[in-house]
Amino acid sequence: MTGYKPHAIEEKWRKYWREHGIHKAALEDESRDPCYCLVMYSYPSGSKLHIGHWFNFGPTDTWARFRRMQGYNIFEPMGFDSFGLPAENYAIKMKGHPRAHTEANIAYMRVQLSTIGAMYDWDHEIETHKPDYYRWTQWLFLELHRNGYAYRRNAPVNWCTDCRTVLANEQVIDGECERCESEVIQRDLTQWFFRTTAFAEELLEGLEGIDWPEKTVAMQRNWIGRSEGARIDFRVADGAAAGETLCVFTTRPDTLFGATYMVLAPEHPLVESVVSEERREAVRAYVAEAAKATEIDRASTVREKTGVFSGAHAINPANGERLPIWIADYVLASYGTGAGMAVPAHDERDFEFATKFELPIRRVILGVSADPDEPITEAYVESGPMCRAGELDGLRGDDAKRAVIKLLEADGQGEGTINYRLRDWLISRQRYWGAPIPIVHCPSCGELPVPDDELPVLLPDDVEFMPTGESPLKRHPTWKQVACPSCGGAAERDCDTMDTFVDSSWYFLRYPTPKKSDGPFDSDIVNRWEPVHQYVGGAEHAVMHLLYARFITKVLHKLGHIGFDEPFSRLVHQGTITNGGAKMSKSRGNVVTPEDYIDRYGSDTLRAYLMFGFAYIEGGDWDDSGIYAMFRYLSRVHRFMTEQAGAIADAREREDAGGGPWEELRFVLNNSIKGATQDIERFQFNTAISRHMELTNALYAFELETKKGDWGREVHATVEAWVKIIAPIAPHLGEELWRMMRSEGTVFDTPWPQWDESALVRDMLVYPIQVNGKLRDKIEVARGTGRDEVGALAMAHGRVPDWIEGKTVRKVIVIPEKLVNIVVS
RNA sequence: GCGAGAGUGGCGGAAUUGGCAGACGCGCCGGAUUUAGGUUCCGGUGGGGCAACCCGUGGGGGUUCGAGUCCCCCCUCUCGCACCA
Numbered sequence: 001m002t003g004y005k006p007h008a009i010e011e012k013w014r015k016y017w018r019e020h021g022i023h024k025a026a027l028e029d030e031s032r033d034p035c036y037c038l039v040m041y042s043y044p045s046g047s048k049l050h051i052g053h054w055f056n057f058g059p060t061d062t063w064a065r066f067r068r069m070q071g072y073n074i075f076e077p078m079g080f081d082s083f084g085l086p087a088e089n090y091a092i093k094m095k096g097h098p099r100a101h102t103e104a105n106i107a108y109m110r111v112q113l114s115t116i117g118a119m120y121d122w123d124h125e126i127e128t129h130k131p132d133y134y135r136w137t138q139w140l141f142l143e144l145h146r147n148g149y150a151y152r153r154n155a156p157v158n159w160c161t162d163c164r165t166v167l168a169n170e171q172v173i174d175g176e177c178e179r180c181e182s183e184v185i186q187r188d189l190t191q192w193f194f195r196t197t198a199f200a201e202e203l204l205e206g207l208e209g210i211d212w213p214e215k216t217v218a219m220q221r222n223w224i225g226r227s228e229g230a231r232i233d234f235r236v237a238d239g240a241a242a243g244e245t246l247c248v249f250t251t252r253p254d255t256l257f258g259a260t261y262m263v264l265a266p267e268h269p270l271v272e273s274v275v276s277e278e279r280r281e282a283v284r285a286y287v288a289e290a291a292k293a294t295e296i297d298r299a300s301t302v303r304e305k306t307g308v309f310s311g312a313h314a315i316n317p318a319n320g321e322r323l324p325i326w327i328a329d330y331v332l333a334s335y336g337t338g339a340g341m342a343v344p345a346h347d348e349r350d351f352e353f354a355t356k357f358e359l360p361i362r363r364v365i366l367g368v369s370a371d372p373d374e375p376i377t378e379a380y381v382e383s384g385p386m387c388r389a390g391e392l393d394g395l396r397g398d399d400a401k402r403a404v405i406k407l408l409e410a411d412g413q414g415e416g417t418i419n420y421r422l423r424d425w426l427i428s429r430q431r432y433w434g435a436p437i438p439i440v441h442c443p444s445c446g447e448l449p450v451p452d453d454e455l456p457v458l459l460p461d462d463v464e465f466m467p468t469g470e471s472p473l474k475r476h477p478t479w480k481q482v483a484c485p486s487c488g489g490a491a492e493r494d495c496d497t498m499d500t501f502v503d504s505s506w507y508f509l510r511y512p513t514p515k516k517s518d519g520p521f522d523s524d525i526v527n528r529w530e531p532v533h534q535y536v537g538g539a540e541h542a543v544m545h546l547l548y549a550r551f552i553t554k555v556l557h558k559l560g561h562i563g564f565d566e567p568f569s570r571l572v573h574q575g576t577i578t579n580g581g582a583k584m585s586k587s588r589g590n591v592v593t594p595e596d597y598i599d600r601y602g603s604d605t606l607r608a609y610l611m612f613g614f615a616y617i618e619g620g621d622w623d624d625s626g627i628y629a630m631f632r633y634l635s636r637v638h639r640f641m642t643e644q645a646g647a648i649a650d651a652r653e654r655e656d657a658g659g660g661p662w663e664e665l666r667f668v669l670n671n672s673i674k675g676a677t678q679d680i681e682r683f684q685f686n687t688a689i690s691r692h693m694e695l696t697n698a699l700y701a702f703e704l705e706t707k708k709g710d711w712g713r714e715v716h717a718t719v720e721a722w723v724k725i726i727a728p729i730a731p732h733l734g735e736e737l738w739r740m741m742r743s744e745g746t747v748f749d750t751p752w753p754q755w756d757e758s759a760l761v762r763d764m765l766v767y768p769i770q771v772n773g774k775l776r777d778k779i780e781v782a783r784g785t786g787r788d789e790v791g792a793l794a795m796a797h798g799r800v801p802d803w804i805e806g807k808t809v810r811k812v813i814v815i816p817e818k819l820v821n822i823v824v825s
Numbered sequence: 826g827c828g829a830g831a832g833u834g835g836c837g838g839a840a841u842u843g844g845c846a847g848a849c850g851c852g853c854c855g856g857a858u859u860u861a862g863g864u865u866c867c868g869g870u871g872g873g874g875c876a877a878c879c880c881g882u883g884g885g886g887g888u889u890c891g892a893g894u895c896c897c898c899c900c901u902c903u904c905g906c907a908c909c910a
Contacts, residue, residue: 174907215829215905222828225909250910263910305908330908340910349908421909539904612850613837626837626851628863633850639865678841687839690849697849700866768845773891775845813890818844823890 004635006602010732023119025075035072036529037064040537041079044105045086049112051592052577058607060536061118065728066680069752076119077511079126080106084500088433098433115603117731126514128503134435135456136520142449149195159187164467165430169423170544192428199554200420211570216542223543225421227251230405232414234314241273246314249336249419254400255343256318257389258364262325263340266290267333276311290329305330305353317413351379364388427499432465432472434497442484442491471495505552527563535568572683575619601631604730611685641740647708648719657710661702666759668698669718673755676725692725721753769794770821771803787814794820
């Protein structure tokens with residue numbers, strides 16, 4: 001029989017917390033150190049919160065409660081990323097309106113969230129689809145626009161054929177849409193961009209000072225893709241484009257003398273003008289073919305290289321040689337200048353291409369052999385001394401690169417430069433459910449920002465939002481019609497909406513003052529509370545969301561709105577909870593919801609089980625076979641208090657009898673406090689709970705071995721610490737146990753227990769005795785016994801003499817407080 | 826193909842700097858109490874062997890008195906990048 005009735009307990013304490021404002025944020029309170037603990041907000045599309053969300057939110061709240069008990073002033077908000085494609089797609093499928101679905105979902109999710117027992121202060125809630133939020137998303141857009149960080153241009157962009165909208169580079173995974181996995185094609189469109197490239201270097205440098213998972217930092221670094229090299233200008237020698245400059249980027253300017261041809265990406269703007277009459281047809285056919293190929297095909301490294309000769313030539317600025325210009329799609333339009341100089345001898349791709357099309361291969365870096373005329377079978381890509389470079393012969397590595405750059409710079413034909421893989425962030429979407437871009441297009445005045453006092457530009461509800469490829473707002477009969485803010489004439493609103501990642505790139509700034517009506521955030525408060533001290537969320541956001549949030553933070557810092565330039569000081573990714581080996585998703589039908597488990601065992605059991613059954617950073621496959629064990633454990637904890645509450649209360653003002661059981665209990669207590677403290681700090685909740693279990697086991701053993709009349713202050717204090725350790729893990733139960741010990745207040749306003757290091761030092765030490773590295777016996781020795789003496793005692797102890805008999809003792813290794821190893825031969 | 830990480834009992838997972846491998850729990854086995862409920866308590870539980878002992882952290886080498894931990898080679902899995910000039 002268990003007396004643990006979680007539902008009554010949980011309801012009671014949630015009510016208590018609510019009525020006493022226990023979780024109200026106190027942002028103005030400067031008496032405690034601030035700790036902004038933020039978990040990535042969730043996405044109210046079609047599906048409710050599942051076990052994976054619980055795994056994200058529950059443990060993070062445990063961490064925050066632990067910090068609170070350590071004396072920090074905690075700010076732990078929650079909200080909803082309520083704009084975006086999934087909600088819109090879901091509404092289309094269900095033939096409803098995104099607003100209706102979204103708001104119904106939020107209402108449901110709020111109820112779900114309340115059962116976690118987290119410290120969310122709902123007065124700070126954010127819903128990004130509400131005008132009082134997106135008004136400031138629009139402000140953000142205009143602030144970037146005012147300062148040249150938001151601009152519109154025609155460019156080849158990624159187009160998802162299913163979502164029928166453009167996508168940012170980051171949203172294209174292996175040539176497929178990040179959301180719906182449909183094919184992504186290239187289209188030329190006029191679109192809005194945020195100038196992320198202006199912060200490429202800062203985004204890279206900022207990675208140095210933040211405590212983020214190595215892997216995430218590496219991914220960001222790769223995404224930004226900094227390469228040092230040179231910009232080199234080649235002049236077109238013949239044809240219609242004669243005299244035009246063909247600009248390339250290379251990381252190997254030292255191989256310039258080995259260039260034997262040039263390559264343009266099929267999308268390169270010079271393709272049309274450079275091509276000769278007789279080659280025009282072939283080139284056009286090739287360009288058309290390349291445009292048809294999917295990103296996946298084009299990106300494939302195993303695919304044989306293709307290309308066509310353009311009929312034109314360019315001049316190598318280093319030696320005046322005429323180089324044929326080829327069009328080939330192994331050069332990417334989106335990287336560097338979309339054109340390259342080809343050095344087959346020293347570049348694998350050029351080597352492959354030159355071999356196939358029988359283009360000359362000229363060695364200009366001595367590597368495999370000292371004779372530059374000796375043919376090679378593969379490109380030599382390492383560095384080495386230059387040859388066939390006139391007076392630069394013999395230079396190598398960085399010296400060689402610098403020398404070539406110097407030569408080019410002297411003639412104004414190039415310069416040393418740094419190229420980034422990072423592209424500007426494409427933020428406009430031809431979809432309905434997002435924040436309208438606050439721009440007016442006037443036939444006479446051009447592109448004008450909506451004046452601040454006219455914000456927000458409201459998103460109308462009565463829109464036919466089936467995706468057609470055209471912005472749904474365009475089809476609204478009246479919405480787009482507006483007077484030009486400058487001349488007053490008839491003008492049109494911009495009909496695109498912003499990428500949802502814009503909403504989430506600044507939400508952490510809004511949380512402290514979500515109702516502020518005269519600005520997006522309060523700079524003073526934000527400067528005191530941010531960067532966010534602890535951010536927790538899935539690793540799938542390693543590039544997109546985290547990069548965008550960092551970018552916006554850097555812009556706002558540069559523009560003087562905030563005093564910090566990184567949004568999240570410390571980041572942890574929770575692992576993924578899979579089901580049947582696959583990620584949980586509605587379409588797979590493998591979503592595990594928390595409701596049934598909560599009904600059966602209570603919220604504390606589910607939360608504690610999630611923390612105990614999985615390594616937090618690793619995640620794992622869902623298996624509920626152990627959840628009953630956690631219920632049993634919490635029952636066991638509860639039962640101890642039920643049975644011993646009287647004895648513990650009596651012990652409070654009394655001296656302990658002391659003795660062996662006390663010593664043992666003291667050791668376990670301090671070991672548990674130390675372990676749990678260090679483990680929770682590092683998000684290692686499974687081992688923290690183990691430490692608590694050890695303490696529980698020790699308490700039960702102690703109870704068996706001692707008389708209650710002997711219990712005094714130390715026992716009372718031990719039980720108190722035991723309650724405090726479980727409290728952040730099972731918060732409702734923690735509060736209940738606390739109330740069973742005391743009569744007032746919340747356990748979460750009491751200090752976290754301290755451990756006494758000296759209690760972990762035992763008087764008697766057990767030394768394992770090894771002979772030739774194999775464990776043979778153990779010996780108990782008083783602490784402080786000298787090395788030699790320990791060795792001597794070990795040699796004579798128990799069965800050890802049998803093991804060394806008849807052998808020569810070569811060495812006796814005594815590692816103080818660790819072990820003894822006797823080496824014999 | 827390149828890069829990073831991982832591989833430990835039947836299972837989830839532990840093991841600061843090289844120092845008793847398997848903490849804690851599940852499951853299983855045995856016992857006690859209660860006996861009709863996923864009860865509680867106590868004990869056992871890496872493998873082999875009657876035993877003394879032997880073997881054990883993906884496989885193979887190496888360094889070391891001593892290796893799950895460090896070094897080299899190989900296998901498998903996961904993740905990221907994938908013509909980035």
